[in-house]
Amino acid sequence: MAGGAGLLGVAGGTANAASSQPDPSFETEQVVGDEDWMYDSIQAAHDDVDSGGRIYVTESYDSANESFPIVLSNHVNVTGAHRGSTVVDAGDSGENVFEIREGIDDGQRPYTLTHAIQNLHVEGGEIGVLISPETSATIQHLVVRNTNSHGVASLDQKGNSGVSFMNYLHNVHVFTVGGNGFHLPFSGVNHASRLQFCVAWDNDGIGANVGGYGTHIAGGVYQGNGHHGIRFAPGANQFVRDAYLEGNGDDQRANEDHEYSADVQIHNTQASIENCYFQGAGAGGRTERGVDFKGGINSHVRNCLFRNHREGAVYVDENSTQCDLHMESNINWDDTYVIADNGDRTRSEGEILPTDLSSTPGQYVHDSGYDDGTNTSSGHPEQAVWYDGAWYTWGGDVIRPT
Incomplete structure (x- = not known):
């Protein structure tokens, strides 16, 4: 790389001999690509940009110039030209593609500014985007595919869970990854995370494994994943609405430890499932259950349509309490609606x-x-x-x- 530059071609960061001295007014915007005045790696541009700045990744960017993982510790916005053409490929590096870490440059609470990644095609490596504890991130208009592990995950660098708040994922599509599409587990205490119009398709693990408090999933498609479509891990007040779920946990990838598959499985308190379409039939077989209450407490399913599940629409286990099935509001085209009710005070429209x-x-x-x-x-x-x-x-x- 000959040197860094701002969006107007003014050198920023480390200037080369032919360029002018850096103009501080442009040090918050840098460009990555194959022109001499551009940075040749996202990491180099990040290390030279101020917190609150923007890194624009052109279609000419070459991942071969990158040393993975790309660590984002400044609160910056990494923006590609288009998620269909701006590719960040970690290949067989054995590293995560992006790691979002708490910024220490601004001296403020980590949630006062947010990290952002958008308009990129991320592939290869281990985890596509790793959100570390004590951070919050906005990730949107992203494609993540063919990673060895999860697509987007909230864990620390050692793989352990930590505390993360207010992660916002919008229009993120995760395909054919080796782990879960979205992995935001309870032990990560992912309070107030939002997944809006996201897609998890044909991943080896769960489409979206989410926990914590106040996690909401709105819209999107969860289809053909090796295990459940959505799993609400322990936590409280989790919500999914207007989602399309099809053929999760199908026959192709069933294995010895494969429990009953479900389009949605619930392990928490006050989970709400509303206005969703459940299609059990998939390319590799049929999902056993539409909704599987596994220790669900004060949770409910309302205004949904179920069809083509091998066992039926809803299962309530012995550890579940006061789950409301709202039978009048749901449409069931399966042979069986309630597969089994082993719970305590299972209700419909409030009545036991x-x-x-x-x-x-x-x-x-x-x-x-x-x-x-x-x-x-x-x-x-x-x-x-x-x-x-x-x-x-x-x-x-x-x-x-x-």
Whole structure:
């Protein structure tokens, strides 16, 4: 590289002999490409740009000039010309492509400024974009493919989870990676992460493995992944809406430790699934379950359509409590809607589904549910209301849970 320069050709960073001295007014914008006045690597441009600056990566950029990983510790915006033509390829380097780390240059809290990566095609290496603890990042209009590990992940450099807030992923497409498409686990405490209109397609692991508190997925496609489409890891108040889910955990990549596959699996408190389309049939076989509640607490599924799942639409395990299936609002084209209900106080539209109420106390005054006939004089299921420590059925029976 002959030297760095600002967007108007004014040298920035290290100037070559033929160029003028750096103009401070342009030190926040640098260009990467194969012209003499450009930087030849993203890392070199980053190291010369001030926090809050921008690095523009042209279509002439050559990844062969890069030493991976590209470490972003300044709060900068790395922008490519187009995600179809500006390629950052780590190949067989065995390193991550991008690592976003806490910036120490501005002396401020790490969340006052954000790192940004956009309009690039990222491929090869281990993890496509690694978001380290104590950072927040905006990643948008990105393609990530053919990495050995995850597409986008929130972990530290040793692979352990840490604390990360307010990561915003918009229109990020992850294809054919060796791990999970999006890996933002609970132990990473990824509070308030947002995935909007993202795609995870044909990845070996889970499409999106997300945890923490207040993580939201809006729109997007999660299809043909080797395990689940979306997995809500332990955490609370996680939300998915308007998503298309198809053929996840199919036959092709089933293995000995392969649990029942599901388009969405829930392990947390107050998960919400709304307005989603679940298509069980995929290129490699059929997903077993649409929604799999595995220890879900106060979670619900509403206004969704289910079809072509091998077992059926919804499964509720024995560790789940007060999951609301909103049966009236969902459309089920599977042979079976509720595969099994082994949970505690499983509900529909707020009412406990038929069960033995003698072992199920209510949660609040005027809580309502159905006894399955075990404790009614008629022997038939009857609706009951909870009051003063007992269930009162419409037939006049009083059921006191033991």
